[in-house]
Structures are given as C-alpha cells and as structure tokens.
Amino acid sequence: MSDERHIAFLRQAIKIATQNVESGEGGPFGAVVVREGRVLATGVNRVTAMNDPTAHAEMMAVREACRILGDFRLTGCEIYCSSEPCPMCLAAIYWARAERIYYAATRVEAVAVGFDDQFIHDEMAMDIAGRSIPAQRLLAEEALTPFEHWTAQQGRVHY
Amino acid sequence: MSDERHIAFLRQAIKIATQNVESGEGGPFGAVVVREGRVLATGVNRVTAMNDPTAHAEMMAVREACRILGDFRLTGCEIYCSSEPCPMCLAAIYWARAERIYYAATRVEAVAVGFDDQFIHDEMAMDIAGRSIPAQRLLAEEALTPFEHWTAQQGRVHY
Numbered sequence: 001m002s003d004e005r006h007i008a009f010l011r012q013a014i015k016i017a018t019q020n021v022e023s024g025e026g027g028p029f030g031a032v033v034v035r036e037g038r039v040l041a042t043g044v045n046r047v048t049a050m051n052d053p054t055a056h057a058e059m060m061a062v063r064e065a066c067r068i069l070g071d072f073r074l075t076g077c078e079i080y081c082s083s084e085p086c087p088m089c090l091a092a093i094y095w096a097r098a099e100r101i102y103y104a105a106t107r108v109e110a111v112a113v114g115f116d117d118q119f120i121h122d123e124m125a126m127d128i129a130g131r132s133i134p135a136q137r138l139l140a141e142e143a144l145t146p147f148e149h150w151t152a153q154q155g156r157v158h159y
Numbered sequence: 160m161s162d163e164r165h166i167a168f169l170r171q172a173i174k175i176a177t178q179n180v181e182s183g184e185g186g187p188f189g190a191v192v193v194r195e196g197r198v199l200a201t202g203v204n205r206v207t208a209m210n211d212p213t214a215h216a217e218m219m220a221v222r223e224a225c226r227i228l229g230d231f232r233l234t235g236c237e238i239y240c241s242s243e244p245c246p247m248c249l250a251a252i253y254w255a256r257a258e259r260i261y262y263a264a265t266r267v268e269a270v271a272v273g274f275d276d277q278f279i280h281d282e283m284a285m286d287i288a289g290r291s292i293p294a295q296r297l298l299a300e301e302a303l304t305p306f307e308h309w310t311a312q313q314g315r316v317h318y
Contacts, residue, residue, distance in 0.1 A: 003297075006295075006297060007297055007298060010298050014298065014301055014302065014305060017304075017305035018304055018308050021305060021308040021312055021315070022308060022312075024312075024315075027309065027318065028306050028309035030305070047231050047254075047318045048231055048318055050231075051225050051228075051229055051230055051231045052222055052231060053221065053225060053231045053232070053251060053254040053318070054213065054218055054221065054222055054254070059213055062212065063213055066210050066211055066212060067210065067211070069210075071210055072206050072207060072211060072212045073212070082302070083302070083305075084287075084294075086250060086254075087246055087283055088246075088247050088251050088254060091245060091246040091247035091250065091283070092212060092247050093292060094275070094278075094282060094292060095206075095212040095213070095245075095247060095275070095279070098292065099292070100294070100295070101292060101293070101294035101295070102294070102295050102296075103296055104296070104297060104301060104302035105303060105305075106302075109302065109306065110306075112306075113306045113309055114317060116254070119253075120250050120253045120254070121283070123253060124246055124249065124250070124283050124284070128243075133253060133258070133259065133260060135243075135259070135260035135261070136259070136262075137243075137261075137263070137265070138162075138166055138261055139169050139170065139173065139263045140263065142170065143241070143242070143263035143265075143268065144264060144268060145173060145176075146173060146176035146180060146187035146188065146189070146241055146264075147187050147269075147271075147272045149177050149180040149181060150180050150186065150187040150272055153181075155183075156180075156183075157207040158273060159206045159207055159212070
C-alpha cells in the first residue's frame with residue numbers, strides 16, 4: 001500500500017478517537033484493523049461505558065476483527081492505532097499474530113493527558129519482586145497438572 | 160487471610176484450568192478473582208472456543224468481576240492465576256488496579272508446553288524498532304487532536 005493509504009487508515013483511527021470523546025463514551029483512543037487494503041473492523045475505548053478495564057480501542061478492534069473472520073488469528077492484518085498500544089493491547093496484537101502496527105500519538109503524549117501507559121511499561125520491565133502489584137507463587141507442586149492434561153489431550157487446538 | 164485460604168483459591172484456579180482442557184473449551188489456564196475473602200468471579204481460557212485471542216483466563220475473570228461490581232476497577236480484589244499472567248493479562252490487572260496476584264505455574268513452564276509468554280515478555284522489553292511486529296509512527300501533527308478534546312471535555316471519567 002502507498003503511504004497515502006496508511007495515512008488514511010490512521011486518520012480514521014484518530015477521527016473515531018475524537019468522536020468517542022465527543023460522545024462521552026470513553027477515552028480518546030481509536031483503532032482500525034485492515035486486511036487486504038480494506039477496513040475489517042474498528043474499535044474505540046469503552047472502559048467507562050462498559051465497566052470493562054480491558055475495553056481499550058485496540059482490544060475492541062482485534063476482538064471484532066476476529067469475530068468477523070471466525071479466527072483467533074489476524075494473520076495478514078495491520079492495525080492502525082490513534083496512540084501507541086499500551087502493553088495489554090500490544091500483547092494482544094502479538095497473540096493475534098497481526099503483521100504490522102501504525103500509530104500516531106506516543107506513550108509519552110498519553111501520559112501527559114493522564115494515562116498510565118509508561119508506568120505499566122516500566123512495571124513490565126521489572127522483576128516480579130519489585131513491582132507495585134505484589135505477586136506471590138504458591139503450589140508449585142500442583143502447578144503443572146493443567147499442562148499435563150493439555151499435552152495429553154488429543155485434538156487440542158494450539159493458539 | 161491465612162495461607163490456607165490463599166492456597167484454596169489458587170487450587171480452585173488450577174482445578175478449573177484442568178477442567179477447561181478436559182472439556183475441550185480452550186487452553187490450560189484458570190483464574191479466580193477474590194474480594195473480601197469470597198470468590199467474586201472466575202475465568203478460563205476461551206481463545207479457540209470464542210475465536211478471541213484476548214479471551215485468556217485472567218481477562219475473562221477480570222471482565223466478569225467488573226461486570227458484577229459495576230465498576231471498571233477491582234480495588235481491594237486479589238487474583239489467583241493457575242499460571243503467571245502473560246503481559247496482556249498482567250497489564251489488564253494493572254489497569255483494573257487489583258491489589259495482589261497469586262500464581263502457580265511460571266512463564267518458563269508455560270513455554271515448555273508451547274505458549275509464547277516469554278517471547279512476548281522479551282518483545283515488550285525491546286525498543287519498538289527491534290520488535291518482530293514492526294510498528295511505524297505516522298501523523299505526529301494530528302496525533303494530539305483526540306487528547307485535546309479529552310482534556311477540554313467537561314465531566315470526563317478518568318480511568
């Protein structure tokens with residue numbers, strides 16, 4: 001695709017982000033999933049409207065695109081994000097195996113208007129012991145039971 | 160809570176993870192959200208059953224707990240995970256502001272049965288330019304428009 005096409009899709013993500021603020025539905029974020037040069041799905045931030053902390057724009061767009069494709073993978077898809085994906089959304093894009101990300105605002109610009117993206121990036125980079133949400137390991141001796149059932153399961157669908 | 164209580168909740172997460180494999184519904188993962196010493200919500204991996212790459216056990220449990228509470232925050236809640244949360248789920252737990260994480264299997268053990276948790280952790284730690292899913296910034300001059308509308312919006316709900 002030409003740069004103009006990429007710019008048009010990213011501009012659409014920015015536009016729906018702004019519209020989402022105007023409608024009072026959620027935060028200033030939008031995302032567009034594109035496949036073979038066409039818009040497959042869009043998403044806007046619905047965290048407060050849906051009482052769902054996972055309802056970021058990229059998550060909504062990824063989930064809708066997968067629903068439309070009937071697949072848990074977005075092979076061959078690109079995602080256009082009005083702002084750099086937060087760690088949750090970035091990891092979701094990895095799990096979905098999307099091909100490429102385009103974004104407009106940076107995490108630094110998101111922090112400047114009150115979002116925690118950089119803080120969460122920083123926490124991810126720390127050892128578990130140093131993080132602000134404490135995490136404790138227990139039951140190491142029983143932990144592998146689900147995995148043993150998984151590897152023994154005939155016809156399991158890997159993802 | 161006593162250690163026995165924590166162990167019982169984590170054992171429940173492991174149990175539903177194993178049951179999820181047996182039922183063929185998805186991957187070997189379970190999660191339990193606890194509030195004031197009681198189970199508020201549970202979740203199991205439904206990625207392949209729902210064609211939703213974001214349907215990890217922790218995500219399902221966080222979303223269900225928030226739905227029950229009618230809140231996008233899990234203030235005062237603990238989450239018990241059969242396996243160490245992947246970066247997507249960990250970031251979701253941060254966005255939800257949960258208090259504490261208990262887990263059984265480690266990311267290394269998850270990798271050993273075919274899951275990409277460590278790979279995604281490693282990608283997160285890289286500069287954007289070095290990651291395997293390329294990300295390109297465009298439209299820097301238009302990127303702040305949604306944020307400008309956000310900061311100007313009366314009555315915006317921060318999250």
